[in-house]
Amino acid sequence: MPRGVPESFARFISPLPRTPFAPTPMPAPKTAISPTREVDYPEWYQQVIKAADLAENSSVRGCMVIKPWGYQLWENIQRALDDMFKATGHQNAYFPLFIPMSYLEKEAEHVEGFAKECAVVTHHRLEPNPDGGLRPAGKLEEPLIVRPTSETIIGATYAKWVQSYRDLPILINQWANVVRWEMRTRMFLRTAEFLWQEGHTVHATAAEAIAETEKMVDVYRDFAQDWMAMPVIVGSKTAKERFPGAVDTLSIEAMMQDRKALQAGTSHFLGQNFAKAQDIKFQSEKGGVEHAWTTSWGVSTRLVGALIMTHSDDDGLVLPPRLAPTHVVIQPIYKGDSRAEVMAEAQSLRDEIAAQSYAGAPVRVTIDDRDIRGGEKKWYHVKRGVPIRLEIGPKDIAAGTVFCGIRNQPKSFGISRSELVSTIGTKLETLQSELFAAALHLRESNTVTITNEADFRDFFSTQNEDKIHGGFAHAYFADEDALEPLLKELKVTIRCVPRGDNTTPGTCFLTGRPAEKKAVFAKAY
RNA sequence: CGGGGCGUGGCUCAGCCUGGUAGAGCGCUGCGUUCGGGACGCAGAGGUCGCAAGUUCAAAUCUUGUCGCCCCGACCA
Numbered sequence: 291m292p293r294g295v296p297e298s299f300a301r302f303i304s305p306l307p308r309t310p311f312a313p314t315p316m317p318a319p320k321t322a323i324s325p326t327r328e329v330d331y332p333e334w335y336q337q338v339i340k341a342a343d344l345a346e347n348s349s350v351r352g353c354m355v356i357k358p359w360g361y362q363l364w365e366n367i368q369r370a371l372d373d374m375f376k377a378t379g380h381q382n383a384y385f386p387l388f389i390p391m392s393y394l395e396k397e398a399e400h401v402e403g404f405a406k407e408c409a410v411v412t413h414h415r416l417e418p419n420p421d422g423g424l425r426p427a428g429k430l431e432e433p434l435i436v437r438p439t440s441e442t443i444i445g446a447t448y449a450k451w452v453q454s455y456r457d458l459p460i461l462i463n464q465w466a467n468v469v470r471w472e473m474r475t476r477m478f479l480r481t482a483e484f485l486w487q488e489g490h491t492v493h494a495t496a497a498e499a500i501a502e503t504e505k506m507v508d509v510y511r512d513f514a515q516d517w518m519a520m521p522v523i524v525g526s527k528t529a530k531e532r533f534p535g536a537v538d539t540l541s542i543e544a545m546m547q548d549r550k551a552l553q554a555g556t557s558h559f560l561g562q563n564f565a566k567a568q569d570i571k572f573q574s575e576k577g578g579v580e581h582a583w584t585t586s587w588g589v590s591t592r593l594v595g596a597l598i599m600t601h602s603d604d605d606g607l608v609l610p611p612r613l614a615p616t617h618v619v620i621q622p623i624y625k626g627d628s629r630a631e632v633m634a635e636a637q638s639l640r641d642e643i644a645a646q647s648y649a650g651a652p653v654r655v656t657i658d659d660r661d662i663r664g665g666e667k668k669w670y671h672v673k674r675g676v677p678i679r680l681e682i683g684p685k686d687i688a689a690g691t692v693f694c695g696i697r698n699q700p701k702s703f704g705i706s707r708s709e710l711v712s713t714i715g716t717k718l719e720t721l722q723s724e725l726f727a728a729a730l731h732l733r734e735s736n737t738v739t740i741t742n743e744a745d746f747r748d749f750f751s752t753q754n755e756d757k758i759h760g761g762f763a764h765a766y767f768a769d770e771d772a773l774e775p776l777l778k779e780l781k782v783t784i785r786c787v788p789r790g791d792n793t794t795p796g797t798c799f800l801t802g803r804p805a806e807k808k809a810v811f812a813k814a815y
Numbered sequence: 816c817g818g819g820g821c822g823u824g825g826c827u828c829a830g831c832c833u834g835g836u837a838g839a840g841c842g843c844u845g846c847g848u849u850c851g852g853g854a855c856g857c858a859g860a861g862g863u864c865g866c867a868a869g870u871u872c873a874a875a876u877c878u879u880g881u882c883g884c885c886c887c888g889a890c891c892a
Contacts, residue, residue, distance in 0.1 A: 322853080351884080406890065439892090472891060473816095480891065533892095541892095553892065590892050623851050665852030672853095683851055693851080815891095 321604035322673050331548040332476075338598055339477050341673040342607035352475040352482030359674060360594060362615035364485065367593055368465065370517050370613070371487065374509050380461045380489060385444050387467075388434040393442035396567040400441065403534025407471040409436040436469040441535065441560070441586055444490045445568035452572050452582060455494050459502070463489040478595030479552075479815055486590035492570060492582045496561070499583035500538075503559040506587040507540040510555035518593065519610040519726035520544050520600045521733055522554060523762075523810060525786025528770050533586075537561035543785045543810065545733040546599035549761040551785045551812035554596045557587035600729050607675030608697050610725050611648065611718040618643055618655040618714065619676045621667055623683030633659065635687050639680070639707065648715040672697070677721050678714070698724055736761030740811075743776070743800050750780040750813065762812050764788075766796035766805040773800055777811075785810040 323341055327334045339345055344360030356364065372382070388411060394401055415428035437443065448460060465487045475481050489506060493499040507524055514522045522542035532539040536558040544554050565571065565581040574580050601608040611617055620640055624632040636657050643655045658667055664681075671679050672695075679702075681693040692710050695702035698721055740746050740763045750760040762785070767773055770784070777783060787809045798805040 403891095468892090470891075473889085474886095474891085484892075486892075556892070588892070592892055621851095625850055663850065663852070663854065665850095665854085667852085669853045681851070685851075 322606050322669055323604050326604040327547060334604070335595075335599060336477065338602050338606055338673075342598075342602075342675055344594065344598075344607070345477055347477070350482075352472060354477050354481050356485075356591070359615065363594055363597070363609070363613060364591060366613045366615065367517075368487070371509075371513055371589065372463075372465075374513060375463050375487075375489065378461075378505060378509060380463045380491075382464060383462045384464050384466070385440050385447065387437055389437050389440070389443045391433045391435055393446060394435060396442065397535045397564055399563075400535035400567075404438045404470075408438055409469045409471055410434070411436065437466070438468055438470045439586075439588075440464070440466070440468075440488055441490065441564055441584075442568065445564045445570060445584070448490070448492050448582075448584075449568050449570045452492060452570055454573050455575055458492055458494045458572060458582065459498065460492040461489075461502075462491065463487055476595075478591055478598070481591070484591045486588050488586060488588040491585045492565075493584070494572065494574070494580075494582065496583050499561075499585050500559050503538065503540055503557045503585045503587070506585070507542065507555070507557040510542050510557065510587075510589060513589075514542055514544065514554055514596075515726065517610065517612045518597055518600070519612075519722055519729060520554070520596060521726065521730040523786065523788050525788040525791075525810065527556075527786055528784050528809070530770055531784060531786075533558045535560060535563050537563065540789075541786055543812075544596055544600065545729075545736065545762060545812070546596070546815070547602075547732065548599070549732075549736050549812075551762065551783075551810075551814040552592075552596050552599065553785070553814070554593060555587070555589040558585060560584040560586060601725050602675070605669075606673030608725070609675035609677060611677045611722045614675065614677050615654070616656050616676050617648060617653050617718055618678045618680060619671050620655065620657045621664065621671075621679060621681045622657065622659055623664060623681055623686075628684045632683060632687065633657075636682055639682060639692065639711075642711045643714055646711060646714050648718045653714055653718070668695075677718060680710070696721060698728075733762065738763050740765040741797070741799050746776070746799055746811075747780065750782050750811075760813065762810050764791075764808060764810055765799040766808045768798035768801055768803040768805040768807075772798075776800060781813055782811050783814045785812050785814060 323334060323337050325333055325337070339360075342359065343357055344363070345354045345356045348355045375382075391410070394404065394408070411434040412430055413426035413428050414430055415426070416424040417427040419425040444462075444464075451457060451460065465485075467483055467485050468488075469483050472480050472482055491499070491502050493502060511522055511524050514520045522544045524540065524542055527533075527539040527541055533556060538559040540557045540559075541553050542555045544552050546552050560583075562581040562583060564584050570582045570584065571579050572582055597609070597613070598607060601610065620636050620643075622629075622632045622636040636659070640655050640657055643653050646653045658671070660667065668679065668681075675697060677697050679695040679697075681695075681702075683693075686692050686704075686707075690707050691704045692707050693702055694705050694710060696717060738749060738761065740749060746763065746765065749763055760782075767784075773784070787807050791808055795804060795806050796808060797803070
């Protein structure tokens with residue numbers, strides 16, 4: 291590489307020798323996305339978002355514009371989850387964007403966790419600035435923060451709602467935006483403002499609240515696996531990784547294609563911490579006054595990032611059919627006179643496919659009849675991750691066939707029209723399960739069990755440290771604090787203590803001391 | 816907040832070192848040729864070179880200040 295050329299620009303330098311005479315046209319790229327995952331994974335991620343038209347950066351630092359294709363994806367995620375929340379007895383409500391600053395102060399750990407990244411509203415008016423422009427005026431008596439999460443304001447409200455054990459449980463969810471003033475942002479994975487849902491529940495007993503926490507993390511697991519085709523590990527966070535103010539934090543952890551871990555959802559058992567801080571108490575059946583037990587749980591637009599990094603390839607986005615805004619796109623191939631005939635045929639094909647069902651609903655099919663070249667159109671849909679692409683032209687019409695491309699298969703194929711229509715639902719199901727299987731295989735083949743420090747170091751610091759991140763390491767540990775220097779050095783974190791994986795005690799991989807907990811270690815987003 | 820880098824048509828950038836009044840590719844518009852595969856030709860629209868001072872006959876180019884953004888670290892769904 292020439293001196294002074296940053297590594298990230300290396301891809302722009304053609305590896306092919308170029309003759310000084312006939313300027314060879316750039317060879318058609320073998321992949322639609324460059325750089326490829328292998329060359330520069332973070333840059334590949336950005337390029338997929340761009341090529342798939344999911345989102346773009348806005349003029350506001352750290353805040354993105356979610357474009358229609360990306361937002362439809364989010365809407366599908368919302369719809370599926372919302373149904374699951376309703377099915378588990380929850381209702382939606384909405385609480386304010388602004389939270390009085392004093393509310394945040396009530397729970398000590400909570401303040402510590404969020405104070406550093408809060409947007410603060412101090413004025414309520416603008417007035418002309420003598421030097422031109424505008425300046426804030428009308429100082430607020432008490433500053434308001436823009437919610438980084440809503441435990442405090444919702445808790446304060448619940449305190450008024452709860453009088454008696456008869457008022458419990460309260461099972462409410464809200465779909466909202468929140469703001470966390472992050473220093474470094476990445477589209478979908480960490481933005482200053484993001485969309486999410488946050489469930490907040492109140493219970494009469496610890497056992498009931500714990501059951502709720504477990505129930506909701508299971509909902510997240512099911513959603514991740516059944517809808518996103520993303521295998522996840524369910525487990526408990528260690529003390530240092532817990533949500534500020536929680537007694538226990540459960541999470542789902544997924545492995546991305548660069549083998550780094552991504553926390554995709556969390557469910558917190560808050561004990562009585564928030565209930566005490568906010569005075570949520572009730573009169574029990576026996577007549578005594580008790581503090582209630584609360585939970586909170588959430589997933590965010592980060593799931594879109596998870597989806598991208600789990601399935602997409604060097605040709606762009608790959609969408610699991612259950613969440614794809616469009617299942618099938620039909621591309622009519624015509625020239626000159628054949629247009630009317632081909633269009634009519636494409637429309638009847640669309641109607642037949644729309645009459646088929648997949649996952650209990652009609653197949654979502656569209657025709658792309660834009661007047662652009664076929665190749666360009668093909669790649670447009672490939673990059674956007676449409677599960678199935680169909681092409682139909684005069685030759686197909688004559689032969690009673692269509693040409694079919696499935697997003698996870700390199701080659702398109704011809705198929706009789708009737709067979710295609712009758713198997714379209716099956717093809718979508720197959721794709722969905724193949725995506726899951728591939729993601730699971732990646733995780734399984736990059737997961738190890740580690741029993742000593744040397745192996746641990748080797749696993750997380752081998753080869754190209756920029757690109758290779760080891761994967762998931764299962765290991766026993768005795769004391770989280772004792773691990774800290776090593777984890778910091780290797781930039782590894784404890785992802786979670788997997789549920790149901792701690793029945794037998796073992797030996798700490800670092801200290802050799804007896805250990806009860808076995809955790810998953812990984813580099814993480 | 817520390818350490819680097821960058822602000823030039825919609826996008827990506829060249830030009831700056833060695834001041835002389837703005838370029839390329841892509842995209843866009845029109846016309847034509849193409850058309851089972853991310854086409855090609857011709858014509859065209861589009862920029863007070865981030866902002867402000869200074870040096871100079873003359874500043875995208877030199878100086879100072881300022882604002883914004885990106886990358887690398889400390890924090891994080």
